[in-house]
Amino acid sequence: MPRTGSRPGGRSARIRAAVHRAVKELLTDEADELLTIPVVAARAGVHATTVYRRWGSVGDLLADVATSRFSDGNVVPDTGSLRGDLERYASDLAKDLNDPDTLPLVRATIGTAGEQGASACTGERQQQLQAMLDRERARGNWAPTVERATEALLAPLYYRAVFTDQAPTAEWARTLVSHLLPD
Amino acid sequence: MPRTGSRPGGRSARIRAAVHRAVKELLTDEADELLTIPVVAARAGVHATTVYRRWGSVGDLLADVATSRFSDGNVVPDTGSLRGDLERYASDLAKDLNDPDTLPLVRATIGTAGEQGASACTGERQQQLQAMLDRERARGNWAPTVERATEALLAPLYYRAVFTDQAPTAEWARTLVSHLLPD
Numbered sequence: 001m002p003r004t005g006s007r008p009g010g011r012s013a014r015i016r017a018a019v020h021r022a023v024k025e026l027l028t029d030e031a032d033e034l035l036t037i038p039v040v041a042a043r044a045g046v047h048a049t050t051v052y053r054r055w056g057s058v059g060d061l062l063a064d065v066a067t068s069r070f071s072d073g074n075v076v077p078d079t080g081s082l083r084g085d086l087e088r089y090a091s092d093l094a095k096d097l098n099d100p101d102t103l104p105l106v107r108a109t110i111g112t113a114g115e116q117g118a119s120a121c122t123g124e125r126q127q128q129l130q131a132m133l134d135r136e137r138a139r140g141n142w143a144p145t146v147e148r149a150t151e152a153l154l155a156p157l158y159y160r161a162v163f164t165d166q167a168p169t170a171e172w173a174r175t176l177v178s179h180l181l182p183d
Numbered sequence: 184m185p186r187t188g189s190r191p192g193g194r195s196a197r198i199r200a201a202v203h204r205a206v207k208e209l210l211t212d213e214a215d216e217l218l219t220i221p222v223v224a225a226r227a228g229v230h231a232t233t234v235y236r237r238w239g240s241v242g243d244l245l246a247d248v249a250t251s252r253f254s255d256g257n258v259v260p261d262t263g264s265l266r267g268d269l270e271r272y273a274s275d276l277a278k279d280l281n282d283p284d285t286l287p288l289v290r291a292t293i294g295t296a297g298e299q300g301a302s303a304c305t306g307e308r309q310q311q312l313q314a315m316l317d318r319e320r321a322r323g324n325w326a327p328t329v330e331r332a333t334e335a336l337l338a339p340l341y342y343r344a345v346f347t348d349q350a351p352t353a354e355w356a357r358t359l360v361s362h363l364l365p366d
Contacts, residue, residue, distance in 0.1 A: 034217060034241065034295075058217065107301075110345060111294010112217075118290075118346045151359065155342035156334040162293060163301045163341060176334065 018044040019051060023065050027104035035108060037061070059113035063120045066109040069101075070123035082136035082143055086177045089132065090153050091170035093125070097161040098168065106162060125154055144180060152180040201227040202234060206248050210287035218291060220244070242296035246303045249292040252284075253306035265319035265326055269360045272315065273336050274353035276308070280344040281351065289345060308337055327363060335363040 022044035026035055035058055041048040055061035074096075077088035096102060109117040129149045136143040144152075153176050160168045205227035209218055218241055224231040238244035257279075260271035279285060292300040312332045319326040327335075336359050343351045 034219065036217065107293050107297065109294075110290050111292075114290065115348050119348070122346050148362075151339040151342075152335075152362075155339040158342055158346060159334075159338035162345075163305055165298050165302070179331075179335075 015044075015046055015050060015054070018046060019055075019061070020065050020068065023061065024101055024105065027108055028101060035062075035112075059117060062105075062109040063113040063117045066105060066113070066117060066120035067123070069105060070121055074124065074128060076128045076131050078135075082132060082141065083177060083181055085132045085135075086149070086153065086180070087174045089128070090157065090173035090176055093154075093157050094168040094170045094173040097157060103161060106158075110162070122154065122158070126150060129153070149180060152176060198227075198229055198233060198237075201229060202238075202244070203248050203251065206244065207284055207288065210291055211284060218245075218295075242300060245288075245292040246296040246300045249288060249296070249300060249303035250306070252288060253304055257307065257311060259311045259314050261318075265315060265324065266360060266364055268315045268318075269332070269336065269363070270357045272311070273340065273356035273359055276337075276340050277351040277353045277356040280340060286344060289341075293345070305337065305341070309333060312336070332363060335359060 019040060022040050023035070026040065026043055037051050037055075037058060038048045040058075040061065041051045044051075051061070055064060074092070077085045077092075079085050079088060097106075106121045109121055111117075113120065126146060130146045133143040133146055133149060153173075156176055157168050157173060160166055160172075202223060205223050206218070209223065209226055220234050220238075220241060221231045223241075223244065224234045227234075234244070238247060257275070260268045260275075262268050262271060280289075289304045292304055294300075296303065309329060313329045316326040316329055316332060336356075339359055340351050340356060343349055343355075
Protein backbone atom coordinates (compact mmCIF):
# COMPACT_ATOMS: atom_id res chain seq x y z
CA MET A 1 0.00 0.00 0.00
CA PRO A 2 1.50 3.33 -1.02
CA ARG A 3 1.95 6.00 1.60
CA THR A 4 -0.28 8.81 0.48
CA GLY A 5 -0.91 12.15 2.10
CA SER A 6 -4.49 11.29 2.81
CA ARG A 7 -4.07 7.83 4.35
CA PRO A 8 -6.25 7.72 7.50
CA GLY A 9 -4.08 7.73 10.59
CA GLY A 10 -1.10 8.83 8.53
CA ARG A 11 0.90 12.01 8.56
CA SER A 12 -1.81 13.95 6.79
CA ALA A 13 -4.40 12.99 9.39
CA ARG A 14 -2.00 13.88 12.20
CA ILE A 15 -1.39 17.31 10.68
CA ARG A 16 -5.10 17.87 10.28
CA ALA A 17 -5.75 16.94 13.90
CA ALA A 18 -2.92 19.17 15.16
CA VAL A 19 -4.11 22.15 13.12
CA HIS A 20 -7.74 21.70 14.16
CA ARG A 21 -6.66 21.45 17.80
CA ALA A 22 -4.52 24.60 17.45
CA VAL A 23 -7.46 26.56 16.04
CA LYS A 24 -9.73 25.49 18.89
CA GLU A 25 -7.11 26.31 21.52
CA LEU A 26 -6.36 29.71 20.04
CA LEU A 27 -10.07 30.55 19.87
CA THR A 28 -10.68 29.71 23.53
CA ASP A 29 -7.46 31.37 24.73
CA GLU A 30 -9.17 34.74 24.60
CA ALA A 31 -5.93 36.07 23.24
CA ASP A 32 -6.49 39.38 21.55
CA GLU A 33 -4.25 38.18 18.74
CA LEU A 34 -5.76 37.81 15.30
CA LEU A 35 -6.09 34.22 14.17
CA THR A 36 -3.71 33.96 11.21
CA ILE A 37 -2.22 30.98 9.40
CA PRO A 38 1.32 31.59 10.77
CA VAL A 39 -0.07 31.75 14.32
CA VAL A 40 -2.07 28.53 13.85
CA ALA A 41 0.91 26.76 12.23
CA ALA A 42 3.24 27.76 15.07
CA ARG A 43 0.80 26.47 17.66
CA ALA A 44 0.27 23.23 15.73
CA GLY A 45 4.01 22.74 15.26
CA VAL A 46 3.78 22.49 11.46
CA HIS A 47 5.08 24.65 8.64
CA ALA A 48 2.89 27.59 7.63
CA THR A 49 3.31 26.56 3.98
CA THR A 50 1.74 23.18 4.82
CA VAL A 51 -1.31 24.97 6.22
CA TYR A 52 -1.52 27.39 3.29
CA ARG A 53 -1.22 24.51 0.79
CA ARG A 54 -3.93 22.50 2.45
CA TRP A 55 -6.48 25.14 3.51
CA GLY A 56 -5.62 28.24 1.50
CA SER A 57 -7.01 30.82 3.92
CA VAL A 58 -8.07 31.25 7.53
CA GLY A 59 -11.69 31.32 6.35
CA ASP A 60 -11.38 27.96 4.62
CA LEU A 61 -9.59 26.51 7.63
CA LEU A 62 -12.27 27.72 10.06
CA ALA A 63 -15.03 26.41 7.79
CA ASP A 64 -13.30 23.00 7.83
CA VAL A 65 -12.98 23.00 11.63
CA ALA A 66 -16.62 24.08 11.98
CA THR A 67 -17.82 21.41 9.55
CA SER A 68 -16.05 18.65 11.43
CA ARG A 69 -17.19 20.05 14.79
CA PHE A 70 -20.83 20.64 13.90
CA SER A 71 -21.68 17.90 11.41
CA ASP A 72 -20.75 14.92 13.55
CA GLY A 73 -22.54 13.30 16.36
CA ASN A 74 -25.89 15.05 16.59
CA VAL A 75 -28.26 12.27 17.40
CA VAL A 76 -31.77 12.78 16.07
CA PRO A 77 -33.99 11.76 18.99
CA ASP A 78 -36.77 9.24 18.55
CA THR A 79 -39.04 9.55 21.59
CA GLY A 80 -42.24 8.44 19.87
CA SER A 81 -43.76 11.93 19.55
CA LEU A 82 -42.82 15.03 17.59
CA ARG A 83 -43.12 17.18 20.70
CA GLY A 84 -40.79 14.90 22.64
CA ASP A 85 -38.31 14.74 19.77
CA LEU A 86 -38.20 18.51 19.31
CA GLU A 87 -37.93 19.21 23.04
CA ARG A 88 -34.99 16.82 23.30
CA TYR A 89 -33.39 18.20 20.15
CA ALA A 90 -33.78 21.87 21.17
CA SER A 91 -32.47 21.30 24.68
CA ASP A 92 -29.49 19.30 23.33
CA LEU A 93 -28.72 22.18 20.95
CA ALA A 94 -28.93 24.66 23.85
CA LYS A 95 -26.41 22.56 25.77
CA ASP A 96 -24.11 22.36 22.76
CA LEU A 97 -24.25 26.15 22.28
CA ASN A 98 -23.26 26.54 25.95
CA ASP A 99 -20.15 24.41 25.49
CA PRO A 100 -17.21 26.80 26.03
CA ASP A 101 -15.65 25.67 22.72
CA THR A 102 -18.71 26.36 20.63
CA LEU A 103 -19.37 30.08 20.67
CA PRO A 104 -15.83 31.29 19.87
CA LEU A 105 -15.69 28.86 16.93
CA VAL A 106 -19.12 29.92 15.63
CA ARG A 107 -18.31 33.62 15.91
CA ALA A 108 -14.86 33.34 14.31
CA THR A 109 -16.18 31.16 11.48
CA ILE A 110 -19.03 33.55 10.71
CA GLY A 111 -16.56 36.43 10.80
CA THR A 112 -14.00 35.04 8.38
CA ALA A 113 -15.65 32.36 6.28
CA GLY A 114 -18.82 34.19 5.16
CA GLU A 115 -21.78 32.16 4.02
CA GLN A 116 -19.88 28.91 3.67
CA GLY A 117 -18.72 29.31 7.28
CA ALA A 118 -22.16 30.16 8.58
CA SER A 119 -23.69 27.07 7.02
CA ALA A 120 -20.80 24.98 8.40
CA CYS A 121 -21.84 26.17 11.88
CA THR A 122 -25.41 24.97 11.60
CA GLY A 123 -24.25 21.76 9.92
CA GLU A 124 -27.00 19.27 9.22
CA ARG A 125 -29.51 20.75 11.64
CA GLN A 126 -32.08 21.63 9.01
CA GLN A 127 -31.99 18.09 7.54
CA GLN A 128 -32.30 16.66 11.05
CA LEU A 129 -35.39 18.79 11.76
CA GLN A 130 -36.78 17.63 8.43
CA ALA A 131 -36.26 13.99 9.44
CA MET A 132 -38.25 14.45 12.67
CA LEU A 133 -41.07 16.29 10.88
CA ASP A 134 -41.25 13.63 8.13
CA ARG A 135 -41.46 10.88 10.73
CA GLU A 136 -44.42 12.64 12.37
CA ARG A 137 -46.19 12.95 9.02
CA ALA A 138 -45.50 9.26 8.34
CA ARG A 139 -47.45 8.55 11.57
CA GLY A 140 -50.40 10.30 9.92
CA ASN A 141 -50.12 13.47 12.01
CA TRP A 142 -49.83 17.13 11.14
CA ALA A 143 -46.35 18.69 11.37
CA PRO A 144 -45.13 22.22 10.71
CA THR A 145 -42.92 22.95 7.70
CA VAL A 146 -39.16 22.79 8.16
CA GLU A 147 -39.00 26.54 7.41
CA ARG A 148 -41.38 27.24 10.28
CA ALA A 149 -39.50 24.87 12.63
CA THR A 150 -36.23 26.60 11.69
CA GLU A 151 -37.69 30.04 12.45
CA ALA A 152 -39.23 28.91 15.73
CA LEU A 153 -36.41 26.72 17.10
CA LEU A 154 -33.02 27.08 15.41
CA ALA A 155 -33.26 30.85 14.94
CA PRO A 156 -33.92 31.83 18.61
CA LEU A 157 -31.30 29.35 19.85
CA TYR A 158 -28.54 30.65 17.57
CA TYR A 159 -29.64 34.27 17.98
CA ARG A 160 -29.54 34.10 21.76
CA ALA A 161 -26.14 32.39 21.73
CA VAL A 162 -24.47 34.62 19.16
CA PHE A 163 -26.13 38.03 19.57
CA THR A 164 -26.98 38.31 23.28
CA ASP A 165 -25.31 37.88 26.64
CA GLN A 166 -27.97 35.37 27.74
CA ALA A 167 -27.08 31.70 27.56
CA PRO A 168 -29.71 29.53 25.86
CA THR A 169 -30.86 27.12 28.57
CA ALA A 170 -32.40 23.68 28.04
CA GLU A 171 -35.56 24.77 29.86
CA TRP A 172 -35.99 27.86 27.73
CA ALA A 173 -35.36 25.78 24.58
CA ARG A 174 -38.31 23.56 25.48
CA THR A 175 -40.62 26.60 25.72
CA LEU A 176 -39.78 27.34 22.08
CA VAL A 177 -41.34 24.00 21.14
CA SER A 178 -44.55 24.93 22.97
CA HIS A 179 -44.85 28.01 20.77
CA LEU A 180 -44.28 25.99 17.59
CA LEU A 181 -46.69 23.13 18.29
CA PRO A 182 -50.33 23.82 19.21
CA ASP A 183 -51.55 22.11 22.39
CA MET B 184 -12.36 78.34 21.30
CA PRO B 185 -9.42 75.95 21.63
CA ARG B 186 -8.82 73.40 18.88
CA THR B 187 -9.30 70.09 20.60
CA GLY B 188 -9.10 66.62 19.15
CA SER B 189 -12.78 65.99 19.72
CA ARG B 190 -14.25 69.20 18.29
CA PRO B 191 -17.10 68.21 15.99
CA GLY B 192 -16.11 68.77 12.39
CA GLY B 193 -12.46 69.04 13.43
CA ARG B 194 -9.51 66.84 12.65
CA SER B 195 -10.63 64.13 15.06
CA ALA B 196 -14.04 63.86 13.44
CA ARG B 197 -12.45 63.74 9.98
CA ILE B 198 -10.15 60.90 11.06
CA ARG B 199 -13.06 59.00 12.53
CA ALA B 200 -15.07 59.40 9.32
CA ALA B 201 -12.11 58.32 7.15
CA VAL B 202 -11.41 55.26 9.30
CA HIS B 203 -15.07 54.21 9.42
CA ARG B 204 -15.31 54.63 5.65
CA ALA B 205 -12.14 52.55 5.16
CA VAL B 206 -13.54 49.72 7.28
CA LYS B 207 -16.80 49.66 5.31
CA GLU B 208 -14.99 49.73 1.97
CA LEU B 209 -12.59 46.97 2.95
CA LEU B 210 -15.46 44.80 4.18
CA THR B 211 -17.41 45.11 0.94
CA ASP B 212 -14.32 44.73 -1.27
CA GLU B 213 -14.50 40.96 -0.85
CA ALA B 214 -10.73 41.05 -0.63
CA ASP B 215 -9.45 37.88 0.96
CA GLU B 216 -7.13 40.03 3.04
CA LEU B 217 -7.58 40.02 6.81
CA LEU B 218 -8.87 43.29 8.20
CA THR B 219 -5.99 44.61 10.31
CA ILE B 220 -5.29 48.04 11.74
CA PRO B 221 -2.37 48.74 9.34
CA VAL B 222 -4.60 47.83 6.36
CA VAL B 223 -7.42 50.07 7.61
CA ALA B 224 -5.02 52.94 8.35
CA ALA B 225 -3.45 52.73 4.88
CA ARG B 226 -6.85 52.82 3.22
CA ALA B 227 -7.97 55.73 5.41
CA GLY B 228 -4.74 57.65 4.77
CA VAL B 229 -3.89 58.02 8.48
CA HIS B 230 -1.07 56.69 10.63
CA ALA B 231 -1.58 53.23 12.10
CA THR B 232 -0.51 54.58 15.49
CA THR B 233 -3.42 57.04 15.36
CA VAL B 234 -5.82 54.15 14.85
CA TYR B 235 -4.20 52.01 17.56
CA ARG B 236 -4.30 54.92 20.02
CA ARG B 237 -7.93 55.65 19.36
CA TRP B 238 -9.47 52.19 18.96
CA GLY B 239 -6.93 49.79 20.45
CA SER B 240 -7.88 46.71 18.41
CA VAL B 241 -9.74 45.68 15.28
CA GLY B 242 -12.51 44.32 17.49
CA ASP B 243 -13.02 47.66 19.24
CA LEU B 244 -12.90 49.48 15.92
CA LEU B 245 -15.51 47.18 14.36
CA ALA B 246 -17.74 47.50 17.42
CA ASP B 247 -17.55 51.29 17.07
CA VAL B 248 -18.40 51.16 13.35
CA ALA B 249 -21.28 48.76 14.05
CA THR B 250 -22.61 50.93 16.88
CA SER B 251 -22.69 54.03 14.72
CA ARG B 252 -24.15 52.10 11.79
CA PHE B 253 -26.85 50.21 13.70
CA SER B 254 -27.88 52.59 16.48
CA ASP B 255 -28.86 55.55 14.35
CA GLY B 256 -31.87 56.18 12.31
CA ASN B 257 -34.20 53.29 13.02
CA VAL B 258 -37.57 54.92 13.12
CA VAL B 259 -40.07 53.20 15.42
CA PRO B 260 -43.26 53.12 13.36
CA ASP B 261 -46.52 54.42 14.78
CA THR B 262 -49.28 53.09 12.54
CA GLY B 263 -51.99 53.01 15.22
CA SER B 264 -51.91 49.23 15.77
CA LEU B 265 -49.32 46.84 17.16
CA ARG B 266 -49.69 44.55 14.15
CA GLY B 267 -49.13 47.44 11.76
CA ASP B 268 -46.15 48.69 13.75
CA LEU B 269 -44.47 45.28 13.93
CA GLU B 270 -45.11 44.50 10.26
CA ARG B 271 -43.52 47.80 9.27
CA TYR B 272 -40.64 47.33 11.70
CA ALA B 273 -39.90 43.73 10.64
CA SER B 274 -40.03 44.56 6.94
CA ASP B 275 -37.76 47.60 7.44
CA LEU B 276 -35.28 45.37 9.30
CA ALA B 277 -35.41 42.83 6.45
CA LYS B 278 -34.58 45.62 3.99
CA ASP B 279 -31.73 46.84 6.18
CA LEU B 280 -30.28 43.33 6.45
CA ASN B 281 -30.37 43.13 2.64
CA ASP B 282 -28.31 46.29 2.28
CA PRO B 283 -24.99 45.17 0.71
CA ASP B 284 -23.07 47.00 3.47
CA THR B 285 -24.86 45.35 6.34
CA LEU B 286 -24.02 41.66 6.27
CA PRO B 287 -20.22 41.94 5.88
CA LEU B 288 -20.14 44.40 8.78
CA VAL B 289 -22.34 42.21 11.00
CA ARG B 290 -20.31 39.08 10.25
CA ALA B 291 -16.92 40.74 10.75
CA THR B 292 -18.05 42.43 13.97
CA ILE B 293 -19.40 39.18 15.43
CA GLY B 294 -16.18 37.47 14.42
CA THR B 295 -13.74 39.86 16.04
CA ALA B 296 -15.57 41.85 18.70
CA GLY B 297 -17.32 39.04 20.60
CA GLU B 298 -20.35 39.84 22.71
CA GLN B 299 -19.80 43.59 22.65
CA GLY B 300 -19.71 43.43 18.85
CA ALA B 301 -22.80 41.27 18.60
CA SER B 302 -24.84 43.64 20.72
CA ALA B 303 -23.52 46.57 18.68
CA CYS B 304 -25.02 44.86 15.61
CA THR B 305 -28.52 44.65 17.02
CA GLY B 306 -28.22 48.16 18.46
CA GLU B 307 -31.36 49.44 20.10
CA ARG B 308 -33.73 46.98 18.49
CA GLN B 309 -34.85 45.34 21.70
CA GLN B 310 -35.68 48.73 23.28
CA GLN B 311 -37.54 49.73 20.13
CA LEU B 312 -39.63 46.53 20.25
CA GLN B 313 -40.30 47.29 23.92
CA ALA B 314 -41.53 50.79 23.03
CA MET B 315 -44.07 49.41 20.51
CA LEU B 316 -45.29 46.74 22.95
CA ASP B 317 -45.63 49.29 25.78
CA ARG B 318 -47.65 51.61 23.54
CA GLU B 319 -50.06 48.75 22.76
CA ARG B 320 -50.48 48.00 26.48
CA ALA B 321 -51.08 51.72 27.14
CA ARG B 322 -54.00 51.43 24.67
CA GLY B 323 -55.43 48.81 27.02
CA ASN B 324 -54.62 45.87 24.77
CA TRP B 325 -52.72 42.62 25.27
CA ALA B 326 -49.17 42.50 23.93
CA PRO B 327 -46.55 39.73 23.97
CA THR B 328 -43.42 40.08 26.12
CA VAL B 329 -40.35 41.63 24.57
CA GLU B 330 -38.56 38.28 25.00
CA ARG B 331 -41.23 36.55 22.95
CA ALA B 332 -41.19 39.31 20.30
CA THR B 333 -37.40 39.01 20.10
CA GLU B 334 -37.60 35.23 19.60
CA ALA B 335 -40.35 35.51 17.04
CA LEU B 336 -39.14 38.52 15.00
CA LEU B 337 -35.52 39.56 15.57
CA ALA B 338 -34.16 36.02 15.86
CA PRO B 339 -35.46 34.64 12.53
CA LEU B 340 -34.50 37.85 10.70
CA TYR B 341 -30.89 37.83 11.95
CA TYR B 342 -30.61 34.04 11.68
CA ARG B 343 -31.73 34.01 8.05
CA ALA B 344 -29.39 36.89 7.17
CA VAL B 345 -26.31 35.61 8.98
CA PHE B 346 -26.60 31.81 8.87
CA THR B 347 -28.34 31.00 5.59
CA ASP B 348 -28.05 31.84 1.91
CA GLN B 349 -31.66 33.07 1.81
CA ALA B 350 -32.23 36.81 1.92
CA PRO B 351 -34.84 37.92 4.47
CA THR B 352 -37.57 39.54 2.37
CA ALA B 353 -40.06 42.16 3.57
CA GLU B 354 -42.96 39.86 2.71
CA TRP B 355 -41.54 36.96 4.71
CA ALA B 356 -40.82 39.31 7.63
CA ARG B 357 -44.51 40.19 7.78
CA THR B 358 -45.45 36.50 8.06
CA LEU B 359 -43.35 36.35 11.24
CA VAL B 360 -45.69 38.90 12.80
CA SER B 361 -48.71 36.72 11.96
CA HIS B 362 -47.13 33.87 13.98
CA LEU B 363 -46.43 36.14 16.95
CA LEU B 364 -49.85 37.82 17.16
CA PRO B 365 -53.03 35.76 17.31
CA ASP B 366 -55.70 36.68 14.74
